[in-house]
Amino acid sequence: MDVSRYRAETPGCAEVIHFNNAGAALPPAVVVDTVVDYLREEAVRGGYELAAATRGRFEDVYASVARLLGARAEDVALADNATRSWQAVFYALRLGPGDKILTCRSEYASNAIAYLQSGARVEVVADDATGQLDVADLERRIDGNVKLISMNHVPTHSGLVNPAEQVGAIAERAGIPFLLDACQSAGQLDLDVTRLRCGALSATGRKYLRGPRGTGFLYVHPRLRDRLEPAMLDLHSATWTAPGRYEVDPTAKRFEVWERNFGITLGLGAAVDYALEIGLPAIEERVRVLAARLREALGALAGITVHDRGARKCGIVTFSAAGLPSPEVKERLAKAGINTSVTHRTSAQYEFTARDLPEAVRASVHYYNTDDEIDALVTEIGRITAAA
Numbered sequence: 565m566d567v568s569r570y571r572a573e574t575p576g577c578a579e580v581i582h583f584n585n586a587g588a589a590l591p592p593a594v595v596v597d598t599v600v601d602y603l604r605e606e607a608v609r610g611g612y613e614l615a616a617a618t619r620g621r622f623e624d625v626y627a628s629v630a631r632l633l634g635a636r637a638e639d640v641a642l643a644d645n646a647t648r649s650w651q652a653v654f655y656a657l658r659l660g661p662g663d664k665i666l667t668c669r670s671e672y673a674s675n676a677i678a679y680l681q682s683g684a685r686v687e688v689v690a691d692d693a694t695g696q697l698d699v700a701d702l703e704r705r706i707d708g709n710v711k712l713i714s715m716n717h718v719p720t721h722s723g724l725v726n727p728a729e730q731v732g733a734i735a736e737r738a739g740i741p742f743l744l745d746a747c748q749s750a751g752q753l754d755l756d757v758t759r760l761r762c763g764a765l766s767a768t769g770r771k772y773l774r775g776p777r778g779t780g781f782l783y784v785h786p787r788l789r790d791r792l793e794p795a796m797l798d799l800h801s802a803t804w805t806a807p808g809r810y811e812v813d814p815t816a817k818r819f820e821v822w823e824r825n826f827g828i829t830l831g832l833g834a835a836v837d838y839a840l841e842i843g844l845p846a847i848e849e850r851v852r853v854l855a856a857r858l859r860e861a862l863g864a865l866a867g868i869t870v871h872d873r874g875a876r877k878c879g880i881v882t883f884s885a886a887g888l889p890s891p892e893v894k895e896r897l898a899k900a901g902i903n904t905s906v907t908h909r910t911s912a913q914y915e916f917t918a919r920d921l922p923e924a925v926r927a928s929v930h931y932y933n934t935d936d937e938i939d940a941l942v943t944e945i946g947r948i949t950a951a952a
């Protein structure tokens with residue numbers, strides 16, 4: 565991989581050591597230029613006029629996202645974040661008391677809150693000995709009341725990769741919809757919806773995909789789509805065909821709304837194309853190797869505990885320092901020009917409670933990070949903990 569080229573194409577690499585890629589990665593210049601150029605042109609030509617003149621470019625964004633996921637463009641919807649995409653499917657399922665939802669222990673706060681709000685019964689599948697979702701426990705819990713299997717591929721707060729392919733195969737055999745939150749895996753792992761066998765998949769643009777903030781997307785399998793009417797519709801997701809009638813859009817666009825930010829939508833397309841050109845298998849491999857190097861170096865530091873578990877791990881590295889609150893470690897790293905973040909209990913109550921985890925520092929690596937940057941991070945953490 566030509567890392568020096570990708571760093572040269574990323575203005576932020578010259579400014580900061582960025583290990584907050586699971587929060588928002590540094591975008592390549594082509595993403596920023598695409599957005600800014602479009603906004604400038606919109607200002608002088610008119611928003612509707614420019615959109616009409618460049619219609620094909622927007623259709624290309626659907627095609628790019630489809631290529632990223634191994635899907636068809638008509639099965640892709642675009643949104644302003646991952647949460648809205650996920651909610652569009654979840655609330656269309658109209659689950660309630662008497663229904664059962666199976667999820668994973670590492671589940672994300674926004675998803676869990678929606679489960680609770682629905683009134684359905686939530687069952688948290690156990691972890692296996694490696695720390696990933698236990699597929700045998702999942703299978704045991706399936707009965708006639710289970711209406712949804714829903715989980716994250718990669719959680720927000722650790723380096724775990726859940727066995728999504730195996731879960732997808734179980735869901736398919738049981739005929740239960742499988743909703744996969746791929747927010748942290750899109751852009752760092754090679755995704756393929758046929759292999760994942762998910763009914764729906766949601767993801768965001770700003771994290772590992774390096775897209776603009778305020779972008780997200782959704783894939784929905786046609787079989788699931790055809791039986792789901794979104795909880796909210798507008799004149800884009802449906803057509804008012806007669807005074808007393810409407811028809812829902814036949815494609816995944818039924819999960820969208822009409823108004824959007826066209827400039828950042830094109831920026832998302834540029835980010836996806838950039839990732840595809842490098843190749844997701846190559847990105848996945850480099851991220852895995854860099855993260856393993858960081859975990860190993862941190863594990864060798866006195867007073868540091870690494871929290872990541874799982875048979876398969878990815879680019880998110882989480883740790884805490886004995887006697888030092890994680891927000892303080894993060895602040896001191898920031899003063900040294902190193903970006904990290906802190907994971908909180910309120911992001912993942914099931915797992916924080918079950919494992920009695922402390923708030924942890926999250927250092928999420930991307931392919932544009934270097935061995936030197938990892939060494940700088942580890943040296944700085946060693947300095948901070950030695951002084952404590």
Ligand SMILES: *Cc1c(COP(=O)(O)O)cnc(C)c1O
Binds near residue numbers: 672719747768769780
């Ligand atoms: C960030 C995140 C989300 C939410 O994504 P938004 O784009 O902020 O809506 C959902 N799930 C996981 C696991 C995340 O890390």
